[in-house]
């Protein structure tokens with residue numbers, strides 16, 4: 001029909017054109033032709049007019065029909081489609097909503113206050129983004145909020161949300177369980193008792209696993225693998241891994257049996273999960289064992305559970321021997337050795353560094369210790385200036401800028417008394433060589449330095465003790481001067497608060513070895529002398545101590561004075577001697593917007609976990625954190641962590 005009319009139009013147009021051409025070129029006097037032309041033209045005009053009218057009528061008809069149909073669709077969407085629409089006014093009153101909204105809230109909610117209908121939703125409107133999730137009666141909606149128009153659209157995404165939850169719940173989760181220090185713990189028991197303990201631990205773990213539908217298999221002696229969907233891990237976390245406490249009861253008072261676990265969830269393959277779980281177990285052990293470390297793929301933070309006992313001193317000297325051998329090989333393979341401690345190096349960092357430097361020079365390589373003399377605490381200034389009066393010792397030290405110049409790809413960088421990349425004196429050095437060795441007695445945090453050799457043991461009192469422990473195992477005899485032995489001894493004395501805390505039999509052995517190698521108490525006493533300001537600072541801080549939640553002592557410095565970290569730490573040590581106190585916390589400014597917090601515990605409370613919650617770290621009985629903010633904010637944050645802890 002349409003194409004027919006087009007043809008007609010074309011024919012008429014051609015006739016028309018011929019007529020006009022005739023009018024122009026033919027003889028204009030011939031009346032008949034002119035008459036014919038006029039008739040043709042009039043016919044044409046009429047035809048066109050009729051055509052346009054007809055077309056308009058068709059269009060209007062179609063349009064009328066379409067808008068009717070659009071209305072129909074609109075009504076259907078408003079009334080029947082699973083899409084909720086809600087309009088509210090500036091006071092938060094619902095002015096109109098479609099039937100689907102009534103279905104969601106199971107009643108007509110028009111003319112009611114949104115806050116009264118669902119306060120959660122009302123709060124979400126204030127805070128949330130343009131599109132947010134909202135759950136009601138077991139269903140989940142994606143709500144689109146048009147703030148300016150004051151309209152909410154509810155789209156039921158329960159199926160999708162269920163699927164997402166199912167996906168998360170079913171993520172493959174793989175864990176490794178190891179017995180901490182098992183061989184050492186049981187080595188003095190007869191074989192019958194040893195086997196008995198091993199069987200009891202395996203039984204306890206296996207029944208815990210089957211109780212939670214976790215697949216459990218023994219890999220080899222003292223190592224187990226567990227496999228479960230992620231949903232089960234959630235319940236284990238809800239129980240806070242009470243299995244750890246359970247295992248600890250097996251040994252009773254005398255034999256401390258503990259396990260550590262590393263659990264990886266959501267990795268792309270089982271192999272990746274297994275490798276991840278292995279490194280998580282290492283992290284758990286380096287933090288002292290008796291704990292669970294969990295890492296989910298795509299989530300930055302680690303989760304820690306347990307860690308309630310103090311690490312048990314390992315009596316086994318195999319590790320000292322193996323690590324001494326590895327250190328010697330690394331030294332021999334390198335051009336020279338550069339040793340670096342933590343920022344504001346204390347007696348332990350310096351003592352350990354000197355021991356490690358002495359080992360390197362005895363083996364036949366040059367060794368340097370990084371020290372920036374302008375960056376010292378008041379107390380350590382005395383220590384360092386006393387130390388530098390000895391010419392041989394003074395020749396070890398170089399500024400970090402100098403060390404950077406000297407560094408080659410074939411230098412061995414040794415890190416002492418820390419393993420945190422943010423705490424070393426100058427972390428540019430870390431990127432300048434591939435050969436790094438770490439000697440440390442702190443628990444490993446998540447910001448640890450990747451190293452070729454890492455000898456770390458949180459059960460050892462100090463890094464100086466760790467170094468002394470290795471002295472016997474080098475191919476050459478390591479002799480120390482009186483100054484060197486005395487500085488190493490003062491490191492042990494500082495970190496054990498003069499043999500009051502964290503000591504084991506090995507600590508006294510190390511002290512005896514140093515004494516034998518020439519350490520002198522008078523020299524040590526001179527090194528550990530404190531400036532008078534130190535006593536003023538401690539008096540000021542102690543005076544301001546107050547009891548919090550029965551067992552804690554919190555001392556907050558006045559915000560008029562800056563305090564050295566050593567002063568804050570020493571006061572926390574002092575305050576732990578107060579009767580009935582289980583943990584002490586001292587807070588003071590070191591620099592504007594930089595609050596230092598030192599925490600000490602008698603052992604009943606894990607201050608490491610408390611300081612970790614504030615972004616710091618340390619040991620069960622001795623930990624610290626730095627807080628960016630005001631003193632008042634830091635105290636508030638600390639109190640919140642303590643109150644949270646009390647709830648658990």
Ligand SMILES: [Mn+2]
Pocket residue numbers: 348349417441462463495
């Ligand atoms: Mn130390």
